Amino acid sequence: MLIDLPRFVNAERPHWQALEDLLKRFENDPDLRLPVDEAQRFHYLYQRTGAALSRISTFASEPELKRYLEWLVSRAYSVIHGKADRRRFHPWRWFTVTLPTTFRRRFHAFQMSVALTLLGCLFGVIALAIDPEAKSALMPFAHLAGRPSERVAQENANKGKNLDGHKTSFSAHLMTHNTQVAILTMGLGISYGIGTIIMLFYNGVILGAVAFDYVMDGQTVFLLGWLLPHGVIEIPAILLGGQAGFLIAHALIGWGDRRISRAQRLRAAAPDIVTIIGGAAVFLVWAGIIEAFFSQYHEPVLPYGVKIAFGCAELAGLIFFLWKGGTAPEPRG
Amino acid sequence: MEFALPLAGPLSRLMAMLTDLLVIMAIKQVIGIVKDVFVAVNPDSSQALEILLYFAVSILYAILCELLLDGQTLGKRIFKLRVVDATGLRLEPSQIIVRNLLRLIDGLPMFYLFGGITCLLNTKMQRLGDIAANTVVVRVPEIAHPDLDKILGSKYNSLLEHRHLCARLRQRVTPEVAAIALEALTRRDRLEARARLTVFAGLSAHFRELVEFPPAATESLGDEQYVRNVVEILYRAA
Incomplete structure (x- = not known):
């Protein structure tokens, strides 16, 4: 196709500039809604620029111009063919409706997280039962190294004062560290889920080994009083991280969903992944506060019964929230 | 109609990333100064605030920049790069969040080794975060007329x-x-x-x-x- 290129560029440039200006408006305001006449003009400019790209594509001399037009057309294409129902983010609605409904919709992935953690727990229990010497390998943490009864005596003697002056920073440390663990558990889903499986299993091993160690040493009540208040939120939050990780893995593998491409599957899964990991982060903020300001107090400062009851109430609230949250109440009569 | 976008090379992406790293370090420096001011008032709370803000900056800097600047961080803007959806559709906020959360994995075991190797081996120059979010980083072209x-x-x-x-x-x-x-x-x-x-x-x-x-x-x-x-x-x- 023969065209007088300089004249063509000069004639078309104002249209390209107009399209670019409109695209900038969309970029500055993702919720922009154009009036009908402007929308028609936008579509016209898109088509005109697309036509210019087709004409220039057979022309050898202007690779930069071709790239520029491709860039314009691709941006306009993404605006025209993008989601039309982009809504403003409402945090309360997201937390009370989107999170629990997404959780339920993707429940299979959560079940897998729970199953792997329980499997890890079982392994931790059996491993410690068979070989008590393996304790340092199974629980490589200094505060868990000694006998549980010694720790309980020490904690009771401290009366929760060992964290005086550090509770807030300890809480912040817990929040950030646990959130990183949840993100890591999610992110490892990119290894087709293998990394997520290992993370969940390993967490389960530690949990099972610690529980077995305390139970065998006769410290079951202390264990429940210590772990339940924050653990009933913290552990499900890590499981949510695993759930999000399995969503990535599922989108990569495409089991039962191979009619659409991997790219489409990943794009479709992204909102659910973000919702679930966001929910995990919120739960971990709560767990961090509870662990620093509540869990560290033991008898005689706080009776174990109160701590256990508090933990049970939290668990019941969490289950109710995830099971019933976001569902409209039944109409009366 | 067909269109193709020029993928950003690993070097320009590295330069943009280092620029962003400098910005993050500067912000953290400011947080450190603010913390030092308040440490006399309440050492525990100021320490907690520092931990939380450090974490928030590390995680949220790239997410917020790419959300507000339509797929660009400050480093990407300087080096004329942009994150776009790999299939040409509109970049969704969830994609931006996923690709940036997975920086944690791309950064393993150190110095962005996983992400760097994946990027070099991938035909679309995608790091792990890009693969998970179905995004690519492209160069923003400009009309250049030679003399x-x-x-x-x-x-x-x-x-x-x-x-x-x-x-x-x-x-x-x-x-x-x-x-x-x-x-x-x-x-x-x-x-x-x-x-x-x-x-x-x-x-x-x-x-x-x-x-x-x-x-x-x-x-x-x-x-x-x-x-x-x-x-x-x-x-x-x-």
């Missing part, structure tokens, strides 16, 4: 007399080869004599193969002048 008068000079172009052959040449030369020829002329003074002869001989042979001009129009032309004439046909004499 043709300076490059081409003002010698008589004998090929221009054969307008139908010039038109055929314009049709047959690919944009990439045209750009290489222009680049060769732009950089000719920086090439060693032998390298210059080799480059122009190769280009000239390629162009002569594509379209055969009458011997009368080409017999007095050296390889470099032949390429110069072809570039003039492609870039100026439409």
Whole structure:
């Protein structure tokens, strides 16, 4: 196709500039809604620029111009063919409706997280039962190294004062560290889920080994009083991280969903992944506060019964929230 | 209609990332100063605030930038890069969040090793976060017009007399080869004599193969002048 290129560029440039200006408006305001006449003009400019790209594509001399037009057309294409129902983010609605409904919709992935953690727990229990010497390998943490009864005596003697002056920073440390663990558990889903499986299993091993160690040493009540208040939120939050990780893995593998491409599957899964990991982060903020300001107090400062009851109430609230949250109440009569 | 976007190279992405790292370090420096001011009032709370803000900046900097600047961080803006959806659709906020949360994995075991290796091995230059979010990082092109008068000079172009052959040449030369020829002329003074002869001989042979001009129009032309004439046909004499 023969065209007088300089004249063509000069004639078309104002249209390209107009399209670019409109695209900038969309970029500055993702919720922009154009009036009908402007929308028609936008579509016209898109088509005109697309036509210019087709004409220039057979022309050898202007690779930069071709790239520029491709860039314009691709941006306009993404605006025209993008989601039309982009809504403003409402945090309360997201937390009370989107999170629990997404959780339920993707429940299979959560079940897998729970199953792997329980499997890890079982392994931790059996491993410690068979070989008590393996304790340092199974629980490589200094505060868990000694006998549980010694720790309980020490904690009771401290009366929760060992964290005086550090509770807030300890809480912040817990929040950030646990959130990183949840993100890591999610992110490892990119290894087709293998990394997520290992993370969940390993967490389960530690949990099972610690529980077995305390139970065998006769410290079951202390264990429940210590772990339940924050653990009933913290552990499900890590499981949510695993759930999000399995969503990535599922989108990569495409089991039962191979009619659409991997790219489409990943794009479709992204909102659910973000919702679930966001929910995990919120739960971990709560767990961090509870662990620093509540869990560290033991008898005689706080009776174990109160701590256990508090933990049970939290668990019941969490289950109710995830099971019933976001569902409209039944109409009366 | 088909369109393609130029992928950002690993070096420009690395430079953009280092720039962002500097920005993050500067923000953290400011947080440290603020913390030092408040540490006398309440050491525990100021320490907690520092931990939380450090974490928030590390995680949220790139997410917020890419959300607010339509796929660009400050580093990407400086190096003219942009994150886009790999299938050409509109970039969704969830994609931005996923690709940036997975930086944690890309950064493993250290110095972005996983992400760097994946990026180099992937045909779309995607790091793990990009794969999970179905995004790619592209270069933002600008219209650049070379100074043709300076490059081409003002010698008589004998090929221009054969307008139908010039038109055929314009049709047959690919944009990439045209750009290489222009680049060769732009950089000719920086090439060693032998390298210059080799480059122009190769280009000239390629162009002569594509379209055969009458011997009368080409017999007095050296390889470099032949390429110069072809570039003039492609870039100026439409």
